[in-house]
Amino acid sequence: MCRMSSYLDRYGRNRSLCHRLPPRLKLLLTFGMVLAGVSIPVRYWPAHGVLMSLVFIGHSIAHVPLPYLARRLAIFLPMVCMLSLSVPISQGFAAGWEIMAAILFRTTLSFVAMLWLVNVMPFDQLLVTLRRLWVPEIIVAMLSFMYRYIFVLWDEMDKMRVARRARSFGQVNLWRRWKSAAQLIGMLLIRAMERAERVHGAMCARGWDGHMRTIDDE
Amino acid sequence: MHVPDGLLSTEVCIAAGVISLGAFGYSLRRLKDSLAERTVPMTGMMAALIFAGQMINFPIALLGIPSVSGHLMGGVLAAVVLGPWAGCIAVTLVLIVQCLLFADGGLLALGVNVLNMAVVGSLGGYAVFAFVRQRLGNGARGTLAGGIIAAWLSVIAASALFSLQFGLSHAGGELFDVRRLFALMVSIHSAIGVGEAFITGSVIGFVLAQRPDLLYSADADGAGGVVPRAGRAVAFGVMCALAVAAFVAPFASSFPDGLVEISERMQFSKLEQSRVLLFADYDQVLPGWQKLSVSLSGIIGALAVLMIVFLLDRSLRLRQRAAAADVPHE
Incomplete structure (x- = not known):
């Protein structure tokens, strides 16, 4: 992996x-x-x-x-x-x-x-810098979510890839590979959206109001 | 596919940056109007998904070159799932992260990339999608066909726009003809677009069969029609015109060139030579094989896209039937 x-x-x-x-x-x-x-x-x-x-x-x-x-x-x-x-x-x-x-x-x-x-x-430094450069707060918030989710999705994708390889023994023909890669993205999309909904629910339960707060807030 | 720095002139980069900044700001405002706190995690997730999706390689071993592969662009996919405004923002975020985290695509050229992929891909693509879906009666079939056609056109539109930007950047110097580059770019990209159309169509078909409620619907938004009907028709017209230009333009030389006439009437010809190059005769510029190749690739691309619509639609209905039969088990 x-x-x-x-x-x-x-x-x-x-x-x-x-x-x-x-x-x-x-x-x-x-x-x-x-x-x-x-x-x-x-x-x-x-x-x-x-x-x-x-x-x-x-x-x-x-x-x-x-x-x-x-x-x-x-x-x-x-x-x-x-x-x-x-x-x-x-x-x-x-x-x-x-x-x-x-x-x-x-x-x-x-x-x-x-x-x-x-x-x-590093990316966290970049986010703080962007915020100080009058980039809208909501953009910085989305970027920080995105950065976090990239790792999560990557691990998820890795698991699915390993599972696919285990089932198909590596080489298959081109059409199959395209189809399975597209299905991989589709499955990832469904899982990702479900996860985002869950995360959003959990955030609301903890008092999320649309504003990010970080330690370096002056 | 990302435009690096140094490829286009600074003026073009700045102009494109201003346009994309405007479109981005407008999308952000529309998004804030609708459902503010929910969009942040959803858009972030979608951006991460496109980012991850772009790392899945689609092998192109057709030419006997095993290592070459393509990947998803994702503008239309994001717009179909999240709606045009959030889709545009998600693709822009992807481009920003790719620029600042991978050095993929230039810093100055960020505006160009956002314009070609996020604004044209998501906003324009969604307009085409909405138009086609409405024509086919707002059903699953319309959604699928709209997504596939919009994905194909978005790639062609991006490549056409790029050749235009490239032409504008280098018009001043050495004698250089934009239309040949246009021909080359558009004919290559009508083939690449088929790949994009296939991936987008398969993913939309997959989601339609499993969780159709995840896809964005304008009615649920509360804002009514997201893109005004006139806007949809105009966007569809423009993108189709680009595609038609890809088919027909090379043969336009047999007509008494209408563009030349118009340009003379509008006194374009008094501008400097390099500008007028855009309107000169086709005849001398494109050699025969190029004419043929552009039109052929356009037509083959269109046929392939229709084929994909047909095949995926059939497999979707099969799967829906299977899902309907499965319900008692759950």
Whole structure:
């Protein structure tokens, strides 16, 4: 079984200079980096190089391991390559190469910058920050519910998957696999909604009035 | 499928962000009007469900590539279960979490993703769904068919919208033609949309057979019709027009191009060349095989969707009959 917690918030609990920065500064830094990467034209490519090395320095200060970065990039890059290649392909390889280069540069830079943010900001800190940034309370409440439920549903799904594998001995044909995957989602939906109703009832019994209260309320 | 940063220009991102912020704020207001404290856990759960549902892979081994797989987008599914407003919010939450927790989809491009998937997927998708369901008499069959058709159209609409945004982003620079990209994107996505339609249809069919009361109904909301009838018809018209554009557009060159005429009458032609590119002759742009492939994929996609409607509807009725026969045992 693969646990969801080894996948979400992986390095958010590291202790480093980057993790100690004020949360709003982290958001601001990332936003500024992405904005800079997107708005600098490609012909100033040394600037992109400097930005990219800054981002990687940030990663190394935050102790984000290199194999992790490589793994994420290995999933991300082929997708972007295909997408950006579709520009020259759709033009019959006659034009669009410059656009392709721009896309590759910019998306990679912003992706790595986003990865930094993801890995220095644990989710609870993010929720508190969002609330202070005038995000409506109901949104923050929904996000915190969602975060909690992701783990619950993941465990539920894992159980159902194991049960399915136990019944079907692994390989079956494609049509069956699609059908059973769709049924898995359907079953999960029914269970999830029933659970949400139960949780809501229990919350009402404990005096829920639509407002979240957390310890850090000033 | 998520748009990363750097793909689209900042202006387009900001414009899309403003539009999605407006739609999101409006959905939130409508939601607060209806049933405030109940929606928080339900919407949170639905968002988590879509998030988890997206991790279930659907293998596409048809092409002999075993490792490629697709997943659910979920906009229409969320709208059918929770209603358009909560559905839009749930999908937006999913996108926010994917952006800030996985770096999946860009920070600047969040508005674009929300517009393409949550606003078009849930609000537009629900309008199509409601229209089709009403036409088929508000029954289980209508719900199923509406969900399937809306899911297919939502994917095509998202891809069309994306190519438009992409075209607007890169119109200024090197000579680059949007319509070829449009052709490529739409023909790929009318195939991908069939997958989405199948998943959405199966899940809705499953829920209809087991717990039909879980699905959202506008009457129970107390607010009456959620989307005004005119709005539904307009949304259906727009999304259908996109689909029809996918079938017909490549052949439009045989007509004396109406768009060119209109654009001249409206003095579009005085704008810079790159804008006018949108209205130029089709003839020179799309080579023959591309025309054919776009139309063919559109038609095959539509046929496949109808087929799914038919098959799932039949299996749903079988299951309902079986469930009705089961009742005495319980």
